[in-house]
Amino acid sequence: MSAFRRDLMTVCALGAALVVGGFVGSNYMLGVLVLFGMTSILVLSYRTITTMGGWSFAHIAIMGIGGYSVAILSKPPFGLPVLVATVAGGLFAALFAALLSYPVLRTRQYYFFLSTFAAGEALRQCFIQFREITGGTSGIAFIERPEILPNPSSTLEFLCLVAAVLVLLGIFYASLDASDAGLKIKAVGEDEALSSSIGIDAWALRALAFILGSFGAGIAGGLFATYNGIVSPSDINAMLMFKVVAACVIGGTTRFSGPILGLLFLTLIEEIFRVVPEFVPMIWGVFVIIAILFGQWARGRLMVWRAKNA
């Protein structure tokens, strides 16, 4: 229970920090906070997928489904309210994940990350190629901000919306994590054969984690689209995927605070090197390599230390 509370506190504190930061910060700061909030949603939903033991590389492409759904559904002939379209985008993302889960979740380890990577890239290519629907490389522009905001052009109000969505989704994922289903998902991630042997339907739970995690990606995609006012294939970039994975690698995925701190760290680097943005991917890359190699080294040391003190 305490872990659940800690996760709740993490998301609530994050939401509050975003809003407070928005009120006191500069205009530039406001933009950074909105991006941070939306990426936090991505990272938290991604963490839910990793608890089943598989690291998907299709998360950002699935996010794109949310973005395109909002772009298409909020315009004629559908003309849905933007927020409704965003939720629909999340559902479409989840639906896509459900379709993908049959072939992809039959695979393990290398095959899983290779096939999700290839599937995600193929999806991005589809966004480029199906011009009639997606607008090709230029994408779909002039997406409205949500109507429920009193002043849609105010970034501060949008930030509050992002914070609210973040907290809501965070509560959802935190409760899933602490729920019966979440415990079983983690059990499957830890030992699939054992889980099946005691009656846990491993496949269904892996699919559940993948689908619910993708739902959050779809919502985040919708928010990105309405914030930027445009979706295009270049939003589905490998850099963002790398940022999400790197946040989870650097921060660890055991609790919600890990990926969030990882993301904070990456964002700080991004801001520090703002004047030379072309170096940011390299510095992120270096830190990921350091995190992985150092983690390995530290585990080795720990084992030696334990053996000595046993």
Added chain:
Amino acid sequence: MLEAKDLVLEYGGVRALNGMSFTASTEQVTAVVGSNGAGKTTLMNAICGLVKLASGEIRLDGAKLNGLAPDDIVRKGISLVPEGRELFPKLSVLENLLLGATVRPDPTRRRKTLERIFELFPVLANRQKQQAGRMSGGEQQMLAFGRALMAQPKMLLLDEPSIGLAPMVEEQLISAISDYSRESGIGVLIVEQNAMLALEYAQHAYVVEQGRVALSGPAAEIRDDPAVIASYLG
């Protein structure tokens, strides 16, 4: 002489070897028998450097083996025919044999050894091009023996060679190996749960129980010791 002194090894809290000591001559067949879970396979893996000892010492003709990498141990003259054979199923018989000679690059000696192995197991000579995985169990076991001999060992270790073989085949194989060891003067350390078979061909024997030696002596005596049967069938 292969000497093992006070070997201790733990697997996740279980003591697989618990102060095991023995010596095996490099001119004779030595048998290590005991029921399953007595630590026999662990012993073999420890000698070959596949698992790390917690303490103890293994020496071959006085030179320390423990702590060396598996390939150095093979080079020093220890060859293991592992339980389950561990062949390369999609490689041909000849390729499997040649891989056995990885640590012995001298081509003339290599050819000589190969010829002797073909004499010993004519089936292998006739099926040089066949994929190892497509042969019968007995033929695969012959190939595993042959591959181990290609390393020109001083000491051949056999881990449960009889598993999955029909009684006729296993007897043939073990007698072929013990003949070969007598002719070429190499030692054989055989680990078996089929105790009577191993004791038939061994000169000296150890009975192990729970990771340590419970009983030792000339194989012929051990064979008739009622304590052996007791340790098997309770």
Added chain:
Amino acid sequence: MQILLNCLSLTSFYLCFALGLALVFGVMRIINFAHGEFFMIGAYATYLCISTLSPQVGGPVAWAIGAIVAAAVTGLLGLVLHRTMVVPLGDKPLAIFISTLALSYVIQTIVVQIFGPVGLSIAPPMRGVVNFGGAILPASRLVVIGVAVVLAAGLWVFLMRSEAGRRIRAVAQNPRGALLQGIRTEKVGRLTLILGSSIAGICGAAMGPISQISPYMGAGTLWKAFIIIIVGGIGNIWGAVAAAAIFGVLDTLMSQFGAGRFLALTSAAVMLFVLSVKPSGLFGEKE
């Protein structure tokens, strides 16, 4: 005839690109995400050689030197990769995957700093077209086909005939059994990674003159190579050859008949279908 040539040309490219990846994957069960960047470095190395040397020694010789330099540089990178990441991370395929992914960004950034983000073109070492019974093929595409054939045949001979190749196959099939024969599996892994990386470099040298080279050229092709090794099957180099041929033909035919925009969709569909029916790929074995 023209279609056949085009099929062959595309198959050759897929094969070149996927071969090294499949080799490393098959033997060591790891995926080098920076493979695409090694390919890109190969292309840039060739670019440098051709632009500095071709006035003195002529195009083809400069290209050949470029290919050798490309192979050497990427082979060295493979060695460094093995020492710094593969060995310390041991049997953690995900950790290796992510750290090579990170490495690919490091390499990309460095190349962008040196050569700039915009594409460059390499002067083709061989000009003109070759005529095959009415069908034409630019000479530089013939080079790609030639390189693919030489690489595949060379790799085949090396793996099937040489002692080192035998050891590589042994480790791929049964690492534990190999260890017991006194084979140093770590050394075999190092050789494999060097070999696979050099193949990427040579592939870059062959492809450079055909397409524009840019720091992002590797990343753009990598996903297709992933699909090829997935469809071909885990640990099966010849499966990758077959899959390269399948996609070479499929993609050429689709472009030919005006369905080029569905390429990504069909590739993904083929992959997902194969995974649904046989999770270990067409020619792969169950793990």
Added chain:
Amino acid sequence: MLEINNLSKIFGSLKAVDGVSLKLGRGEIRGLIGPNGSGKSTTMNLISGSLQPSAGDVSLDGVRVEGFPSHRIARLGLVRTFQLTRVYTSGTLLEAVALGVRAAQGSAWNPKRWIPTGENAKINIAAFEALERMGLASRANEPAGNLPGGLRRVLSIATALATRPRILLLDEPLAGLHATEKAEVSTRVEQLRADGISILLVEHDMKSVMRLCDRITVLNFGRVIAEGTPEEIGRHPEVIKAYLGRKRNSDA
């Protein structure tokens, strides 16, 4: 209860299990013994659904279950442990066993199960009880990862027990235990039988097998070579031969 008929499994050219039949009655402990490689583990895998049989059938209370995935068989009340111990090591013993309790309840697709259960008293009581039955209650709040190897085996039985199975397949539950621990676990297994759980037991420690089992089935080369009470099995000439091997010239 459990009935298997003519069960076979072929791997390539090898008949790992070749026409094995046996019946397990309610509250019976049935030993399944035989030398290494005789097909015991394969038989266990076939019954529990980890492997698909090449031929033959498995029925639970008259319901044919061969070919079912293992989680469905587990839901029907047949749960196995593994030869290479598998336990959840990320949490405490209580948490590990609680997963067994949870596994036996409802589908994860039901959104009601996405709500945190918190300190679910019912589940914890059931888990604690399962630990108690295997004598691990005093360690309930220790991290499972710190447990010594032998006791991990016992924990894996407790996890299986928490699913309230009617039939347990135990694969070498005594391996790696000290003599005193062996005796204790044996007693606890006997208690399970008294509670009406049927047990199929693969074990190499013959003393314990002889003491625990009501009946014993002996396999060799994938076939049943003997079946009977422990006394009968102990005297059976073919069993002695299979275990000890033949003396050349003696009984030929």
